[in-house]
Every structure is written in C-alpha cells, then in structure tokens.
Amino acid sequence: MTQDLVNLDHISVRLGGRQILSDVSLAINPAEFTGLIGPNGAGKTTLLRVILGLQQTTEGTVTRHATVGYVPQKLLIEPDMPLRVKDVVALGIDGQRLGFHLPSKQRRDRVDAMLEAVGAQAYKDARVGELSGGEQQRVMIAHALISKPKLLLLDEPLANLDISSAHSIVSLLAKLSKSEQIAILLSAHDMNPLLPVMDRIVYVAGGQVAVGTPDEVVQSDVLTRLYGQPVEVIRVRDRVLVVADA
C-alpha cells in the first residue's frame, strides 16, 4: 500500500475566538487530483495553510511525508518588481538559500524546461508584474514545481480567470499530475471546471469536511448534513449546482 503524502488527524483550528475548522480528518494520496471545494469563508485557505505548516492547529495532528509546493491566491506584484518570469522560476529552485547563485547553463536549461512544461516560454523575459492573471498562474505553478514536490497546493487559482484561461490551467494541472505523478490539491468555490479531472473532492462548509469521490460527496443528503441546512444538488447539462432550499 502506498503511503499518504499528508495526513490530517482530527484537526481543529480556532482563530481570534472563531472556530474555523472543527474535527477535520483527511489524507492525500500520491498522484491524486483533489478539489477543495466550498463557499467563500468556509475555511479552505486555513486548511491549506495547516497542510503547509503556516497555521498552527488547536487540536489534532498533521503529518507530512512529502515535499509540498504552494501557489498562493493571486499575488499583488507591482510591475516595478525586478523579477522576470525566469527569475521567479529560478527562485523556486533555491530561493530560501543565502547568497547568490551564479548563472549556469544547467540552471538555465532546468528553468527553460520547466517553462516549456507549463507553456510560459513565450514571456520568460517579461517582468512577472506585467503579466495577466492566467500567465502569472502558469509562472507560479512553474515556480512551485521546479523543486519537484510530490504534492502541489493551489489556493483559488481559477478565481479572476476568464473561462478559457481557467480551462487551460485545469488541463495543464491534470496533465502534469499524470506525467509527473504529482498529487494536486486545489481550492475553488466553483467545482464545475474541475469535474472532468477530479479524482476526489474535499467539500468544506461550516468548518467541517466531506471527503470522497465527486459522485459520493456531491449529493443532496451529504451536503445537507454538512451545511446543517437543507440544500439540493441539481445537475443541468453536465454542470452541478448546489442550491439552498428556500
């Protein structure tokens, strides 16, 4: 049996007197594509921060068996920040280390190969602050993946993207997950763009989670229990709508 990459065992998080997450347990398996779905303010970002070790838990234990890459929510990068796309990706190799790294052909090739893999070659010399939202996402994915993590966390990478950019980011991630055997945990408030690629879903509402395949979780009775109020799951033209009863 393969080992979990990350294991959350009955964790709870209180922040400033508010209960953000209560009694959440989940495991992330290798090379799986997991959607972290839920309304805004449900605790998705906090859950990702717990996995990253940026957020202390009030109760429960977090076990990490793998290196984790991270793409945070839309960055606010000024156009005058002196970082070109290739600099940002190179920082992904060893940006945490002290001192400078002298330019070398080996590093350049590694950065080029990564940019090729995410389809960002065309703008590798542009400043990252001058790119569109979708282009920035590709660059940050390259930045996160160049250190070869086994798990990639992405916080709302599809927010603020138009439909076609969102679609191409999702297919890029699905492709990388298969070819590089990387587990992906991606948060989103809309599950629909992810339905074709998700192996599993972690549905967050009211600080609690329901975990399983999309077919198991996205059911009226499961979500009604999670939300603690009557909700209905409606399927229209391959799209899923979660609607609260009036």
Next chain:
Amino acid sequence: MHDIFAAGFFSSEPVHTALLVGAVIAITSAVVGVFTVTRGQSFAGHSLADISVTGGSGAILVGLNQFWGYLAFGAGVAAFMELIGIQRKRGRDVATGVVLGAALGLSALFLYLDTESSSTTGATVTVMFGAIWEITSSTVPALIVSAVLALFTVLALARPLLLSSLSPDIAAARGVPVRLIGAAFLMVLAISVALSAVIIGAILSTALLIGPAAAALRISKGPIKAMVTAAAIGTAATWLGILLSYDSHSWPPANSGGWPVSFFVVALVVLAYLATYISGWRRPAAQEAEQHSCSPA
C-alpha cells in the same frame, strides 16, 4: 581638461577621501535601495532619515562624530518599527507621524544647543546636508567597514528577500524566517541611511537610497542588472557631484566655500531618474513595431 577638473582636484587629500568613501556608500545605498523599493519600504527609509537628524545633532552635542548618532538612532528606530510591526500592517502612519514629529522637534533643540555651545555654526548644515569634505580620517575605516557589512548582508539575504517580496507565504512555507529577515533588512536600511547621511546629509540621504534604485528599476528588468545599474548611477552622481562642488569654488558668490555636494548629487540623481522616463516613452513604440514585423508573411 583644466576646465573640467579645477586645479588641485587630483592631488587634494579631502577629494581622495570623498571619492573613496562616496563610491563605497553610493554602491551600498543603491543596492540596498533596490530591495527597499522592491519591498515597498521607501517610507521606512525616509522615516529613518528624519530620525537620523536627531541622532546626528545629539551626537555633536555630546562630542561624538555625527555618524555614530545617525547609526545609533537609526538602529534604535528600526528596532522600534519592527516591534510595532510597521512593515506588516498599514495604518501605523499616525504613530509614525507622531514619533517623527517628536524626533524632529528634538532635533530643533539639539541643533540650537549645538550652535550655542560651540563657536562653529556649521552643525545644522553638517547634519541636514552632509559634510563630505570634513570626513575625518579616523572615521573612514568605520564608514567603509559599515558599508561593506551592510552590502554583504543584503547580498547574502538577496534570494530570501526576493522570495518574500514575491510572497511571504511561499517564503515561510519554504522555511524562510520571514520576520527575522525583514528585521535584518531594516537594520541594513538603517546603516545605509546613516552612511549616506554622512555624505549628503540626514534629510537628503534617501535621495541616494531610493533615486538610483528607482531609476535602475525602470530600465533593467532582472534583479542583478538592476543592482549593478543602480550602483553605477549612484556612484556616477556622487563622483560628478564631488567634482562639480570642487569646481564651484570659483563660482558666484565670490570667495564662497563652493556649492554643496549634496545639491549636485541629488540634482544628478533626479536627472537620471527623469532620463529613464524619456527612454521609457520610446520603448512601447519600439515593441509595437517589432510585433508588426513578426506578423506572418
């Protein structure tokens, strides 16, 4: 040649000292400045400069070289800023404003006492606008060591600083002690401001910190190029400023001590910054032309 370099320029001992110390400080300020602008801490730099006036005037009052006053007050205030979390939270501007006001008020008192207690009236000008001609040979080693230390520290921290400018969360997730690195940078900033206060004055010291960096960031895209360009602009402005100030001994008013170096340095830095705007106007047009020529035949 005689017209450009006034007689005695190359044989003058104060000129040698000014050129050496000026270059070392200009390079350090410019490189630190690139990170200051990138981190959005120009205002912190300016606050440190204002506070340095208090430090410098206080040091003269107790008979110390003003550099030690700049350094002590700058470092103290940097530590205070870190403590109240000025780099992380906006809305600390009221506290900052009150502290800066109090510090400058204290400066007014110190400068008054300085001029009263000594026969020289130069304390105010020295502290406010610098005294590159009066650098004593005993402080030269301290200045150079401080500059090299600040430069070395900021270069050593370069990658974690850039990574945390990109995203503090990514940096923290990769094990960078973001807060510690921010505090270390603030100290480097304080040292850098104290150093440029010596040559162009406490209230002008941010000109050498922010100006060359801001100009360089407009014309060079990558981090290393930006640092090298900023250092070149800062050094060029400082050296030219020293030369012009030396030459200005023969300028009006008659029998003057020469125009202040700080005026020339700041003017040249501003000119360099404006020049990048002129080159910036031309760039988008050039890019457009390039794209048109790439269209399929």
